[in-house]
Amino acid sequence: MRAMILAAGRGERMRPLTDTLPKPLLSAAGKPLIVWHIERLVRAGIREIIINHAWLGRLIEERLGDGRRYGASISYSAERQALETAGGIAQALEFFRGEPFLVVNGDIWCEWDPAEALGRQTELAAAGLQAWLLLVPNPPHHPGGDFELQADGMLRDPATDTPQAAASRDAGAADMGGAGSHTAADAHPGARTARGAAAASGSDTRRYTYSGIGVYHPALFSGLEKDRPAPLAPLLRQAMRAGQVAGRVYEGTWIDVGTPQRLREIDCLLGARAGTASAAASPKAC
Structure with a gap:
């Protein structure tokens, strides 16, 4: 798998970092x-990785190189301008050789x-x-969640139940992934575990927040033009309406x-596990 x-x-x-x-x-x-991402993928046996930038x-290419030092084979997809999530994936689609892939x-x-x-x-x-999404319990700042998980493991977006709602939502859709995009996760940040977050949010446990992790079939992106910015949200909603998106809830730490x-939060978390505080997060900051 790639x-x-x-x-x-x-x-x-x-900024300014x-x-x-x-x-x-x-x-x-x-x-x-x-x-951290690369090492986790390699431990899982996923060694062929492409990174868009x-x-x-x-600087990313200079730091990571071809990935051999991590046990990976890294390729790059350079974008003259950020293409948003779906646009970035579409530009790199040939890398996946027609097979479902992890993002x-x-x-x-x-x-x-x-x-x-x-x-x-x-x-x-x-x-x-066309897609499988990893969901997380709704954090306190986003009690409504993103997608509803049905009993059969399929996902739906209640906001697109009517053509009018779908058109309105898709027209102003924010990007659903990618570093720097304003995802649902970005709007309601923080570390949380599944049970604690669900209790804090007080929301319907059938509706959850998209984690930013998914497995996608290339067919989901087949209609997109290369080198054109495109958000992921409208594609997912269209596929959900066709009953082609599944998912599950992850009950662990997500930040x-x-x-x-x-x-600083993740720095403190990892530092506490190692028994030390890193330079970025002093004991006082933690």
Whole structure:
């Protein structure tokens, strides 16, 4: 299986940290965020990875190289301008050779095991689905969630139940993934575990927040033009209306590392596990 890490965003909310360094290279516990992703993918047996980049992308290539030091084979998809999530994936589509693939937002922290994606890849091909999404319980700042998980494991978006609602929602849709985009996760950040967040939000447990991790079939992006910005949200909603998107809820730690404060959160978390506090997060800050 092949994977893509989305890393093309400008990281406006991380400024001034991202004025001279792309967000994926910001460190948590002494290691760049994107390296944590790469190492987790390699441990799961997913070694062929493509990374898209735009802002200061050459620094990402210089830091990671061809990936051999991590046990991976890394390719790059350079974007002259950030193409948003679906546009970035469409530009890199040939890399996946017509097979379902894993996509991970570069600006999240999640302890989910990517090895599950291997089984989901087979599931998509066998069932004729276009996407499988990993969801997380709704955080306090987003009690309504994004998508509804039905009893059969399929996802739906109640906001698109009518053609009028769908047209209105899609016309103003924010991008649903990628470092630097304003996803649902970005709007209601922080670290949380499933049970604690569900209790805090007080929301219907059947509706959840998209984590920024998904397995996609290339067919979902077949209608997009290369080199044209395109958000992911409208594609997912259209596929949901056709009954072609499945998912499940992840009951573990998930953090949207979208601001300096949340970078300190993950730095403190990892530092506490290691029994030390890194330079980015002093004991006082933690």
